[in-house]
Amino acid sequence: MDFAHWLPIVWAVILIAAITIYVILDGFDLGIGMLFMLERDETRRNVMISTIAPVWDGNETWMVLGGAVLYGVFPGAYATLLPAFYLPIVLMLVALIFRGVAFEFRVMTKGTPRAGQWDLGFMIGSAVAAFCQGAILGGVIQGVKVSDGAFSGGSLDWLTPFTILCGLSVMCGYALLGATWLVWRTTGVLEASCRRWASRLAVGLFACIAAVSFWTPLLHAPYLRRWTEWPNIVFVAPVPVLVVALGLLLAASLRKGHSRVPFLCALGWFFLCLSGLGITIWPYAVPPTLSLWDVSSPPSSQFFQLVGTAILLPIILTYTIYSYRVFRGKVSEADGYH
Amino acid sequence: MQNAHDLAFILARFQFAFTVGVHIIFPAFSIGLAAYLAVLEGLWLATGRHVFLDLYRYWIKAFSIVFGMGVVSGLVMAYEFGTNWSVFSKKAGPITGVLLSYEVMTAFFLEAGFLGVMLFGMNKVGRGLHFAATCCVSVGTLISMTWILASNSWMQTPRGYRIDPANGQFLPDDWLAIIFNPSFPFRLVHMGLAAFLSVAFAVGATGAWHLLKARRQGKISSEPVRVMFSMAMWMAAIVAPIQILAGDAHGLNTLKYQPAKLAAMEGDWNSEGRAPELLFGIPNMKTEHTDYAVGVPLLGSLILTHSLDGKVPGMKDFPRDQRPPSPVIFFSFRIMVGLGVLMMLVGLWSLWHRRNSTLFLSPSFHRVALCMAPAGFLALLCGWVTTEVGRQPWTVYGLLRTADSVSPISLSSMVVSMTVFVIVYVLVFGAGLGILVQMLGREPEEGEHDADPSHASDILATRAHPALVDASAAKGA
Numbered sequence: 001m002d003f004a005h006w007l008p009i010v011w012a013v014i015l016i017a018a019i020t021i022y023v024i025l026d027g028f029d030l031g032i033g034m035l036f037m038l039e040r041d042e043t044r045r046n047v048m049i050s051t052i053a054p055v056w057d058g059n060e061t062w063m064v065l066g067g068a069v070l071y072g073v074f075p076g077a078y079a080t081l082l083p084a085f086y087l088p089i090v091l092m093l094v095a096l097i098f099r100g101v102a103f104e105f106r107v108m109t110k111g112t113p114r115a116g117q118w119d120l121g122f123m124i125g126s127a128v129a130a131f132c133q134g135a136i137l138g139g140v141i142q143g144v145k146v147s148d149g150a151f152s153g154g155s156l157d158w159l160t161p162f163t164i165l166c167g168l169s170v171m172c173g174y175a176l177l178g179a180t181w182l183v184w185r186t187t188g189v190l191e192a193s194c195r196r197w198a199s200r201l202a203v204g205l206f207a208c209i210a211a212v213s214f215w216t217p218l219l220h221a222p223y224l225r226r227w228t229e230w231p232n233i234v235f236v237a238p239v240p241v242l243v244v245a246l247g248l249l250l251a252a253s254l255r256k257g258h259s260r261v262p263f264l265c266a267l268g269w270f271f272l273c274l275s276g277l278g279i280t281i282w283p284y285a286v287p288p289t290l291s292l293w294d295v296s297s298p299p300s301s302q303f304f305q306l307v308g309t310a311i312l313l314p315i316i317l318t319y320t321i322y323s324y325r326v327f328r329g330k331v332s333e334a335d336g337y338h
Numbered sequence: 339m340q341n342a343h344d345l346a347f348i349l350a351r352f353q354f355a356f357t358v359g360v361h362i363i364f365p366a367f368s369i370g371l372a373a374y375l376a377v378l379e380g381l382w383l384a385t386g387r388h389v390f391l392d393l394y395r396y397w398i399k400a401f402s403i404v405f406g407m408g409v410v411s412g413l414v415m416a417y418e419f420g421t422n423w424s425v426f427s428k429k430a431g432p433i434t435g436v437l438l439s440y441e442v443m444t445a446f447f448l449e450a451g452f453l454g455v456m457l458f459g460m461n462k463v464g465r466g467l468h469f470a471a472t473c474c475v476s477v478g479t480l481i482s483m484t485w486i487l488a489s490n491s492w493m494q495t496p497r498g499y500r501i502d503p504a505n506g507q508f509l510p511d512d513w514l515a516i517i518f519n520p521s522f523p524f525r526l527v528h529m530g531l532a533a534f535l536s537v538a539f540a541v542g543a544t545g546a547w548h549l550l551k552a553r554r555q556g557k558i559s560s561e562p563v564r565v566m567f568s569m570a571m572w573m574a575a576i577v578a579p580i581q582i583l584a585g586d587a588h589g590l591n592t593l594k595y596q597p598a599k600l601a602a603m604e605g606d607w608n609s610e611g612r613a614p615e616l617l618f619g620i621p622n623m624k625t626e627h628t629d630y631a632v633g634v635p636l637l638g639s640l641i642l643t644h645s646l647d648g649k650v651p652g653m654k655d656f657p658r659d660q661r662p663p664s665p666v667i668f669f670s671f672r673i674m675v676g677l678g679v680l681m682m683l684v685g686l687w688s689l690w691h692r693r694n695s696t697l698f699l700s701p702s703f704h705r706v707a708l709c710m711a712p713a714g715f716l717a718l719l720c721g722w723v724t725t726e727v728g729r730q731p732w733t734v735y736g737l738l739r740t741a742d743s744v745s746p747i748s749l750s751s752m753v754v755s756m757t758v759f760v761i762v763y764v765l766v767f768g769a770g771l772g773i774l775v776q777m778l779g780r781e782p783e784e785g786e787h788d789a790d791p792s793h794a795s796d797i798l799a800t801r802a803h804p805a806l807v808d809a810s811a812a813k814g815a
Contacts, residue, residue, distance in 0.1 A: 053458065054458045057405075057406070057409045058447065058450035060413065061446045063413065064413055064446055065439070065442045065447075067420075068416060068435060068439040068442045069435075069439055071416075071438060071439070072434075072435030072436040072438060072439045073435070073436075073439075075427055075428045075431025076428055078424075079425065079427050079428035079431070079745075082417060082420030082421045082427075083421060083424045083745040083746055083747055087754070089421055090755045090758065093413060093414045093417060094758055094759070094762050096410060096413060097413075097414070098762075100410035101406055101407060101410060101769075103406060104403050104406045105403075105773060108403065108776075108777065109773065114769075149505075151424070152746070155748050155750065297432035297435070297507075298502070298507070300510050301433070301435075301436050301510050304436060304510065308439075309443065312443040312444060312447075313443070316447040319447075319451045319452070320447070323452065323454050326462050326463060327459075
């Protein structure tokens with residue numbers, strides 16, 4: 001009993017960690033894609049993209065890991081959620097295709113009319129992918145119709161005002177991550193624009209977080225109880241307090257010209273939101289019916305995978321940090337004219 | 339309603355086949371090209387000859403394009419198991435999902451983590467470290483292939499599992515038996531060689547193209563072009579014959595473990611000794627007969643059993659609902675073998691030219707080499723069609739039917755997504771192919787730039803060239 005009980009919990013934590021790492025890392029990539037809409041200058045666009053060119057596909061790999069872990073450890077959830085979110089997933093994958101190839105294609109077609117089209121693909125792809133990810137996340141919170149352990153709803157069940165709000169929130173959040181990342185990694189005019197964008201996006205995201213937070217408990221009774229009943233409230237109350245505190249710190253650091261603090265504050269917001277999401281739906285993998293234990297693979301699968309993960313994940317983190325360090329430092333526009 | 343369900347099922351299959359068929363080209367290209375790049379950089383470090391660095395810098399641009407397309411088309415695959423085959427993924431996930439996770443953790447991160455250093459870090463880290471990064475990417479592609487083939491081979495020849503009587507889930511019993519299932523080593527070797535061979539012919543064709551161009555312009559071909567062409571032809575001459583032996587061994591393995599697939603590949607209906615090898619024919623699944631058959635007597639038994647009177651299986655040995663669609667794999671198999679033989683002949687022809695010192699002087703040979711550019715990839719695709727269609731009507735061979743593996747996706751959703759995939763893939767990967775061809779149409783220069791010359795004025799290039807920046811700063815001082 002113990003093994004079979006604890007393994008899914010350990011894996012749920014690993015999965016949430018992988019999703020969080022993905023959201024943060026690819027979040028600023030996708031955010032930069034959306035900020036292309038605001039920055040028309042070719043040189044500055046190149047600066048924006050060169051801050052992420054060496055790392056973006058490592059970032060996207062966390063999403064592959066998320067899919068693979070869900071498939072191997074929680075096959076019941078993988079087999080229920082993916083058909084339930086079939087259309088937004090397909091849309092997201094297609095958007096990520098445009099986003100991903102644009103990195104190379106826009107450079108290779110430089111100087112031709114095609115280059116502009118790939119820039120457009122980069123922007124729209126990033127925006128659509130971000131929206132779909134938010135909508136899927138919102139769809140999971142909202143719940144999925146299940147009978148006999150399989151998805152039994154309609155293909156557009158996921159599309160509701162709540163999931164649209166979640167989609168827009170994630171777009172706003174990723175754009176904020178992108179803007180604060182660029183505040184950290186760039187200089188001059190671009191940095192100044194990003195500070196301006198970041199303060200507006202921060203206000204927008206704060207409003208989104210508030211709206212989603214008030215809406216979520218109304219979706220299902222257990223969600224409301226999770227956040228309001230004694231003694232849970234003692235553990236969960238710091239979450240909203242910290243959100244407000246980080247918001248104030250973010251605003252101040254943007255104004256005062258800090259370069260790294262705004263990005264860290266934005267990361268903090270994402271961390272808190274995803275923790276809040278985890279707290280809300282725990283212990284469901286497919287709310288409101290299937291728990292982690294209902295959807296998990298046999299302990300032998302989970303254990304075999306856990307051994308590898310325990311060894312490999314630290315190694316992966318080490319060389320990911322190494323590759324970020326190789327490309328550290330501010331990228332300036334002036335670099336382009338030497 | 340039943341019809342709509344059947345149509346959705348067919349679309350789910352076509353969609354998967356289409357997306358995985360497009361995808362497989364890129365990893366195969368990356369596997370071969372990454373190994374080639376590692377060899378080039380190693381040779382440059384060992385010999386100091388600049389031509390190897392020139393070639394490295396020339397091919398790494400193609401690699402970045404191909405790898406990027408592989409990443410984005412591969413992400414689709416990681417989710418398509420669940421979107422299209424939810425029942426399969428729920429039942430087999432405890433085995434195939436775990437293998438996929440190992441692939442991500444041991445291979446994808448390794449590749450992606452060091453790709454940035456490989457592409458943009460030549461002047462940011464030392465030579466040794468950069469070479470290590472190239473090797474990591476190359477090893478990553480090979481590890482990736484190993485895991486995904488273990489998973490695929492397990493679906494073909496499942497071992498080491500138990501079936502949960504409650505829900506039909508496959509429970510892992512013995513991971514070593516699962517990974518080292520009977521068809522795995524054969525498929526791994528066959529696919530690895532196919533990737534190397536495909537890239538050898540793509541590189542060879544690029545070399546041949548520039549040799550022909552130089553000749554037309556009355557110029558002497560450049561050293562990088564000659565070295566590229568020569569290396570590619572060595573690969574063709576050595577690997578193509580080995581691949582035919584590996585393919586033969588793989589065929590014998592199929593005969594042992596998947597006789598129905600083999601009978602369908604051969605278009606044989608009756609199990610018999612002294613069987614002919616059909617060169618042509620149109621297998622008819624309804625009449626249980628192969629029409630217009632043209633065969634070579636005894637050759638079938640000879641190839642499959644290595645003896646003249648060896649008994650080969652026929653499709654009538656198996657119930658109708660367990661036979662793979664012979665008309666498809668009869669042809670895909672023959673196209674693959676035909677291309678394999680052609681590749682071997684080109685390899686042998688190159689040896690003859692080499693002995694006569696005419697390797698760089700024969701335009702007719704160069705034209706043939708140019709035409710062979712897609713040969714390896716086509717053969718590889720035909721091989722995959724043969725083995726995957728030949729696995730039908732099962733997803734997990736003999737245990738789980740494809741028809742029972744499909745997701746409850748509505749027909750309308752399937753139609754929408756299929757349309758979107760086809761349009762986007764044609765648009766994006768068509769453009770990618772165009773860019774690739776254009777890029778390879780530019781002759782490699784002696785003193786090839788680190789990044790594409792079109793980068794020269796932008797940040798990407800100068801960021802990759804801190805040495806250049808430093809040098810110009812030093813000049814200024």
